[in-house]
Amino acid sequence: MKALMINGSPRRGGNTSIALAEMEKVFAAEGIDVETVQVGHRDIRGCISCYKCFERGKCVFDDLVNETAPKLDEADGLVVGAPVYYGSANATVIAFLDRLFYSTGRMDKTMKVGAGIAVARRGGTSATWDELNKYFAISGIPIASGQYWNGVFGRERGEARADAEGLQQMRALARNMAFLMKSVEWGKRELGLPEKEPFERMNFIR
Numbered sequence: 001m002k003a004l005m006i007n008g009s010p011r012r013g014g015n016t017s018i019a020l021a022e023m024e025k026v027f028a029a030e031g032i033d034v035e036t037v038q039v040g041h042r043d044i045r046g047c048i049s050c051y052k053c054f055e056r057g058k059c060v061f062d063d064l065v066n067e068t069a070p071k072l073d074e075a076d077g078l079v080v081g082a083p084v085y086y087g088s089a090n091a092t093v094i095a096f097l098d099r100l101f102y103s104t105g106r107m108d109k110t111m112k113v114g115a116g117i118a119v120a121r122r123g124g125t126s127a128t129w130d131e132l133n134k135y136f137a138i139s140g141i142p143i144a145s146g147q148y149w150n151g152v153f154g155r156e157r158g159e160a161r162a163d164a165e166g167l168q169q170m171r172a173l174a175r176n177m178a179f180l181m182k183s184v185e186w187g188k189r190e191l192g193l194p195e196k197e198p199f200e201r202m203n204f205i206r
């Protein structure tokens with residue numbers, strides 16, 4: 001089984017990396033492979049609403065988003081970690097997620113398991129968590145939860161190591177997520193994926 005981790009931070013070895021690494025240790029113990037893609041230091045522009053991805057099945061901007069799409073397709077689980085900037089997820093990770101999810105609209109993400117985590121000096125983690133969960137919630141991706149809010153605190157690079165409660169939360173989240181991923185694998189084998197109806201697009205002019 002595979003988990004894809006998106007690290008929204010621009011800082012290598014920053015607090016988001018520490019939080020994700022704590023989850024990675026649990027995944028390794030659970031026999032789940034992890035690939036991490038760091039996005040925050042990359043030049044990733046936002047969606048320009050050209051809808052070309054509907055025709056091409058990929059984004060017109062051929063960058064890290066298109067490179068990551070096949071990795072998402074292969075993954076059984078997706079973790080998105082974002083540093084909190086002004087009370088919400090940093091702009092680069094949102095630009096990345098908007099384009100990744102929109103341009104892979106035809107990719108069946110049903111029952112991949114998702115988890116969002118937010119990393120901050122002090123405020124905005126639960127709002128950021130809500131923001132990240134929205135990508136999962138409209139994609140048929142069940143959201144894993146832990147034992148408390150999915151947040152780790154720290155300002156300077158490395159400070160998150162002192163947040164024992166936050167790191168324990170990361171481990172609890174990873175254990176629950178691994179359980180869900182394995183349960184989904186079992187469910188797919190035994191029951192198959194839920195039936196899908198043809199999509200009814202909102203159209204009031206008939």
Ligand SMILES: Cc1cc2nc3c(=O)[nH]c(=O)nc-3n(C[C@H](O)[C@H](O)[C@H](O)COP(=O)(O)O)c2cc1C
Nearest residue numbers: 009014015016083085086087120121122123154155
């Ligand atoms: C532009 C900017 C805005 C920030 N806004 C917030 C904020 O609203 N709330 C907060 O608690 N921390 C805020 N921070 C602090 C970061 O969330 C914190 O340093 C975090 O540990 C960064 O994670 P990283 O080391 O993975 O990059 C901000 C940092 C920057 C650079």
